[in-house]
Amino acid sequence: xxxxxxxxxxxxxxxxxxxxxxxxxxxxxxxxxxxxxxxxxxxxxxxxxxxxxxxxxxxxxxxxxxxxxxxxxxxxxxxxxxxxxxxxxxxxxxxxxxxxxxxxxxxxxxxxxxxxxxxxxxxxxxxxxxxxxxxxxxxxxxxxxxxxxxxxxxxxxxxxxxxxxxxxxxxxxxxxxxxxxxxxxxxxxxxxxxxxxxxxxxxxxxxxxxxxxxxxxxxxxxxxxxxxxxxxxxxxxxxxxxxxxxxxxxxxxxxxxxxxxxxxxxxxxxxxxxxxxxxxxxxxxxxxxxxxxxxxxxxxxx
Numbered sequence: 001x002x003x004x005x006x007x008x009x010x011x012x013x014x015x016x017x018x019x020x021x022x023x024x025x026x027x028x029x030x031x032x033x034x035x036x037x038x039x040x041x042x043x044x045x046x047x048x049x050x051x052x053x054x055x056x057x058x059x060x061x062x063x064x065x066x067x068x069x070x071x072x073x074x075x076x077x078x079x080x081x082x083x084x085x086x087x088x089x090x091x092x093x094x095x096x097x098x099x100x101x102x103x104x105x106x107x108x109x110x111x112x113x114x115x116x117x118x119x120x121x122x123x124x125x126x127x128x129x130x131x132x133x134x135x136x137x138x139x140x141x142x143x144x145x146x147x148x149x150x151x152x153x154x155x156x157x158x159x160x161x162x163x164x165x166x167x168x169x170x171x172x173x174x175x176x177x178x179x180x181x182x183x184x185x186x187x188x189x190x191x192x193x194x195x196x197x198x199x200x201x202x203x204x205x206x207x208x209x210x211x212x213x214x215x216x217x218x219x220x221x222x223x224x225x226x227x228x229x230x231x232x233x234x235x236x237x238x239x240x241x242x243x244x245x246x247x248x249x250x251x252x253x254x255x256x257x258x259x260x261x262x263x264x265x266x267x268x269x270x271x272x273x274x275x276x277x278x279x280x281x282x283x284x285x286x287x288x289x290x291x292x293x294x295x296x297x298x299x300x301x302x
Contacts, residue, residue: 031055037063037143053161059154062099062143069138072160087131089160091139092268093124099152104129105138114156116144125214126268157268181251184275186285189263192275193286194297196263197229201279202240204255215246216253218273220262226299232271247273 031052037059040046044064048057053072070089091102093114102114106129113127131137141154184192193199202222210217222233222241235241245262247253261282264274277285283302289295 032057033068034058034060036060040064050158054157054159056157057155059100059141060152062141062152062154064143066141067105067138068141070158070160086133087160088128089131089137089158090126090128090267092126092157092159094153094155094157095123097124097154097156099146100141100143100154102154102156103140103142105140107136110140113139159268161265181248184277186289189261189275189277189282189285190289190294190296192263193226193261193299196227196274197266198232198262198264198271199226199299200224200228200233200241200243200262201226201259202233202262203257203259204253205242207253207255209249210246211249214249216249216251218245218247218253218262220245222262223259230266230269232266243271245271245273 030050032055033048033050034057035046038061040063042064046064046066048066048068049071050057050068051071057066057068059066072087091113093102097114097117099116101112101116103110104113113129114124117124129137139158143154146152200220200222201224202220205219205221208217208219209215220233220243222235222243225233225241233241233243245264259279260276261279262273262276264272264276266272286295286299286301
């Protein structure tokens with residue numbers, strides 16, 4: 001068997017390719033990527049393309065850089081949306097995000113989204129941004145030099161939505177408090193009933209504060225679940241279903257009497273509030289729109 005010193009350059013290139021294939025992989029539907037920087041040359045940039053509206057990236061032992069393009073296959077209606085084709089994207093770094101810095105690359109300019117964390121630093125927060133039609137966007141991960149990269153992993157989850165309302169974003173730097181917390185108008189309420197991940201009638205049992213997320217957690221007792229894309233509200237027998245809905249802390253939600261129609265999106269596995277009119281107000285709005293044949297979809301209201 002030949003010794004290491006007798007392997008030629010072609011053999012080393014072949015071995016490097018095999019090594020790389022062991023440490024870099026896509027999910028079958030190209031929603032996620034997992035790889036290692038051990039196979040990258042210092043200063044090199046690996047190009048990655050993911051085609052789902054949500055997924056993950058795990059970069060072990062970061063070295064060099066990654067350039068990630070997100071091209072989701074959104075449904076035509078969602079891609080157009082009420083916002084003229086604007087796509088909103090959010091990234092949620094893992095609590096142990098180390099070894100790299102994450103940038104948004106917009107038309108050739110870099111904007112820092114997530115910096116490299118020190119061990120004692122608080123968990124990085126969710127960052128959101130929007131892309132207008134024709135705008136070129138990518139995510140750029142730059143490894144930061146470390147003596148010991150064996151304990152470094154840069155991981156995050158991402159989500160992209162077509163026509164996603166700004167009130168759903170968690171990155172308060174990207175939106176004004178007034179826009180995030182203002183009540184929905186009649187048109188927005190009717191559209192939310194058709195496009196939300198969940199539509200639930202219920203009562204507010206309590207409101208708790210989550211300082212880490214800078215969010216208010218609304219405990220909801222649901223008397224009727226019209227629709228839920230994910231299992232968010234659960235119950236058994238004659239008991240009302242129960243679940244949690246989050247909204248921005250600065251909106252100042254407080255417990256109160258009466259029945260509400262809760263709508264919104266699922267954001268990284270959690271329900272986030274969109275429009276939430278009092279149920280009697282929704283009934284009136286829906287009845288007027290239905291009589292005028294201006295409802296975008298049917299809902300079996302009482």
